[in-house]
Amino acid sequence: MKTTGFTAGQNASLVLLRVLIGWHFFYEGILKIYNPAWTAKGYLLSATFLQPFFRWLAGDSIIQWVDTLNIVGLLAVGAALLLGLKIRWAALGGMLLLAFYYVAHPPFPGFEQGLTEGSYWIVNKNLIELAALVVLYQFPIYASFGIENLFSRKSDNAITE
Amino acid sequence: MKNKKNNLFNLSRRDMLKSLAGIPLLGSVWFAGAKTTVDAKREREFLLEKLNIKASPPPATGPMSGSPVRLGIIGFGIRGEQLCRALGFATTEWLAEMKEATERNRHDTRLAEFMDQENLNVKMTAVCDVFDVNAERVVRSFSTPDNPVKRFATHRELINSGTVDAVIIATPDHWHAPMAIDALQAGLHVYIEKPMTHNISETYALRDAVHESGKVLQVGHQHRQTQSFLAAMDVIAKKTLGHVSLVQTNTNRNDDNGAWQYDIHEKASPETIDWNLFLGTAPKVPFNKEHFFRWRKWWAYGSGLSGDLLTHDYDRINCILKMGIPKLVTASGGIYTHRDGRNVPDVLQVNMEYPDFSTGSSQPEGKEKGMTFVYSATLGNQFDRPTYLMGHDATMELGNVISIYADARSTRYADMLKEDRIDPEIPIYQYNPMGNATDAVTSATAKYFANKGLLWTYRDGKRVDSTFLHMREWLSCIRNGGNPSCGIQEGFEEAISAHMAGLSYKLNRAIEWDAEAQKIIAKPGEDLDAILIADQEKVMA
Numbered sequence: 001m002k003t004t005g006f007t008a009g010q011n012a013s014l015v016l017l018r019v020l021i022g023w024h025f026f027y028e029g030i031l032k033i034y035n036p037a038w039t040a041k042g043y044l045l046s047a048t049f050l051q052p053f054f055r056w057l058a059g060d061s062i063i064q065w066v067d068t069l070n071i072v073g074l075l076a077v078g079a080a081l082l083l084g085l086k087i088r089w090a091a092l093g094g095m096l097l098l099a100f101y102y103v104a105h106p107p108f109p110g111f112e113q114g115l116t117e118g119s120y121w122i123v124n125k126n127l128i129e130l131a132a133l134v135v136l137y138q139f140p141i142y143a144s145f146g147i148e149n150l151f152s153r154k155s156d157n158a159i160t161e
Numbered sequence: 162m163k164n165k166k167n168n169l170f171n172l173s174r175r176d177m178l179k180s181l182a183g184i185p186l187l188g189s190v191w192f193a194g195a196k197t198t199v200d201a202k203r204e205r206e207f208l209l210e211k212l213n214i215k216a217s218p219p220p221a222t223g224p225m226s227g228s229p230v231r232l233g234i235i236g237f238g239i240r241g242e243q244l245c246r247a248l249g250f251a252t253t254e255w256l257a258e259m260k261e262a263t264e265r266n267r268h269d270t271r272l273a274e275f276m277d278q279e280n281l282n283v284k285m286t287a288v289c290d291v292f293d294v295n296a297e298r299v300v301r302s303f304s305t306p307d308n309p310v311k312r313f314a315t316h317r318e319l320i321n322s323g324t325v326d327a328v329i330i331a332t333p334d335h336w337h338a339p340m341a342i343d344a345l346q347a348g349l350h351v352y353i354e355k356p357m358t359h360n361i362s363e364t365y366a367l368r369d370a371v372h373e374s375g376k377v378l379q380v381g382h383q384h385r386q387t388q389s390f391l392a393a394m395d396v397i398a399k400k401t402l403g404h405v406s407l408v409q410t411n412t413n414r415n416d417d418n419g420a421w422q423y424d425i426h427e428k429a430s431p432e433t434i435d436w437n438l439f440l441g442t443a444p445k446v447p448f449n450k451e452h453f454f455r456w457r458k459w460w461a462y463g464s465g466l467s468g469d470l471l472t473h474d475y476d477r478i479n480c481i482l483k484m485g486i487p488k489l490v491t492a493s494g495g496i497y498t499h500r501d502g503r504n505v506p507d508v509l510q511v512n513m514e515y516p517d518f519s520t521g522s523s524q525p526e527g528k529e530k531g532m533t534f535v536y537s538a539t540l541g542n543q544f545d546r547p548t549y550l551m552g553h554d555a556t557m558e559l560g561n562v563i564s565i566y567a568d569a570r571s572t573r574y575a576d577m578l579k580e581d582r583i584d585p586e587i588p589i590y591q592y593n594p595m596g597n598a599t600d601a602v603t604s605a606t607a608k609y610f611a612n613k614g615l616l617w618t619y620r621d622g623k624r625v626d627s628t629f630l631h632m633r634e635w636l637s638c639i640r641n642g643g644n645p646s647c648g649i650q651e652g653f654e655e656a657i658s659a660h661m662a663g664l665s666y667k668l669n670r671a672i673e674w675d676a677e678a679q680k681i682i683a684k685p686g687e688d689l690d691a692i693l694i695a696d697q698e699k700v701m702a
Contacts, residue, residue, distance in 0.1 A: 030194030
């Protein structure tokens with residue numbers, strides 16, 4: 001065990017970031033699980049990059065697995081980040097999901113953007129959220145506001161290794 | 162184990178609470194997400210239950226069992242070839258082209274779809290085409306060792322040869338009715354391309370011939386098989402739209418193919434084309450390749466926008482509303498986009514009046530009655546204008562997909578609009594039989610037809626050629642009895658309405674239908690048939 005040496009403010013900021021991302025993932029997962037008609041098929045078929053791969057994922061034999069894994073992934077990552085449990089694993093899982101979303105519809109110049117609520121060039125919100133998860137992976141603050149805190153002998157401002 | 166417990170107990174009460182603070186957050190997000198989704202679903206179900214629109218596919222047509230139906234194809238041009246493919250006969254050239262297309266692009270499913278098509282248990286035994294190249298393609302491609310296809314010089318020889326049970330007529334318009342009448346009188350079943358007839362009097366003669374022969378006649382308006390149109394019929398039956406006062410249909414094309422500038426075959430010559438037979442009753446003119454391959458551009462053989470494309474839109478709406486022949490038709494337009502010697506208009510606006518028609522009303526009795534059907538066409542712009550059926554309570558956008566928008570001033574939906582349960586900007590009903598299917602439609606003309614439900618439709622989410630379904634229905638009626646969806650009554654209404662539009666254009670005046678006498682009203686001494694097929698743009702009285 002070693003202390004992070006962060007101030008309370010720095011610590012709280014990292015926890016806030018973790019909770020917000022967890023919130024977002026979990027909500028997306030819940031919406032999908034309560035809507036049986038939901039499927040990633042349209043998103044995958046309309047991919048503008050690596051189309052053969054995404055079309056394959058959207059195939060009749062695979063799409064059910066893709067949908068299930070996506071929902072389970074969103075819920076697991078979201079719950080872990082919200083609760084403060086296995087943060088590094090959750091961050092990795094979240095990064096993987098976001099990388100898929102980003103690569104399927106990347107905001108590259110000359111690529112069709114479809115419906116977006118803002119204007120993007122190479123960088124969009126998926127990429128920023130992914131980068132935020134990189135930060136969480138590097139600074140997985142368990143201390144305070146996190147269940148993992150219960151299972152380890154750590155004081156405030158601790159970082160697990 | 163013991164150690165962990167100690168850790169737990171060693172935490173202060175404050176630390177304990179902080180550690181578990183994520184749980185209520187998780188619960189809140191869960192609850193919010195579940196409530197949003199479930200509420201939205203409940204609203205949706207409430208609305209769907211209220212509208213109660215049935216989008217079920219039609220019952221499948223009967224079995225194709227028994228001895229094969231022997232078919233003769235009369236006219237193997239662009240459309241004739243497509244019709245034969247729907248029946249399961251593709252030319253060697255087409256198969257080679259599709260094989261190459263599939264190798265170039267593995268998402269091109271045209272060949273696979275053709276191969277998957279159900280066997281309709283038919284035999285192609287005879288062909289008649291005035292152009293040697295076309296007739297020889299049929300003989301070469303469709304003949305099998307035990308079933309050679311025989312070529313006949315004239316349609317009468319084919320009909321009386323005893324080798325066919327039914328014929329498919331895909332000739333220029335001026336030959337449709339004479340051939341169909343001859344075939345019916347010889348006891349054959351007929352599939353006839355649209356427009357059903359080229360003039361008024363033969364429309365009546367053909368109707369008589371069908372009734373007298375008792376044989377099955379199907380007019381080639383294959384969109385009647387489109388699944389979304391069947392849902393649209395239920396929309397009308399449930400009075401979802403209220404009183405429809407205006408129907409707006411359109412044709413927008415902007416390419417030479419769409420303006421009937423078809424290719425002229427290199428082998429075309431007086432030696433390879435029976436020119437006099439092509440002309441038939443049309444004015445005698447010297448051999449002219451352009452007239453032969455681009456016959457749709459002249460009133461002598463075709464009927465321009467009013468017969469060729471208006472009929473599609475008219476029949477699509479007649480299939481849903483069953484409004485029949487209009488009381489009054491006015492048409493105007495001109496030759497504005499293709500001044501190449503044609504005499505049929507390339508820009509045409511047609512208004513058809515139905516003063517006594519109603520789709521039902523949600524308002525006080527007697528307030529609403531009457532409807533205008535508008536057809537607006539240009540061959541010089543391809544901006545996609547949807548078909549709209551506009552009612553007091555809602556508007557239906559009609560294509561392969563159906564969308565219904567409640568009207569902000571609707572009477573029927575007033576309460577739900579007031580309670581904000583309905584937003585006029587968001588469809589209250591949407592029907593997409595395609596589900597998640599994606600189509601690799603390429604050409605502009607193909608897209609135009611596909612959007613109108615004219616190329617293919619869907620059964621159980623699978624793309625099916627609507628012409629195939631239309632042919633199958635015709636063959637089922639021949640084998641198992643029953644009435645085809647576009648029989649002689651529907652064809653009669655289509656032809657008369659189109660001829661009224663053509664006459665109005667040529668005469669620059671409104672044309673009226675006498676419903677009681679079942680006749681188009683002519684001025685004394687006026688020969689409407691002569692005016693309609695006169696090979697000139699306008700006929701001044």
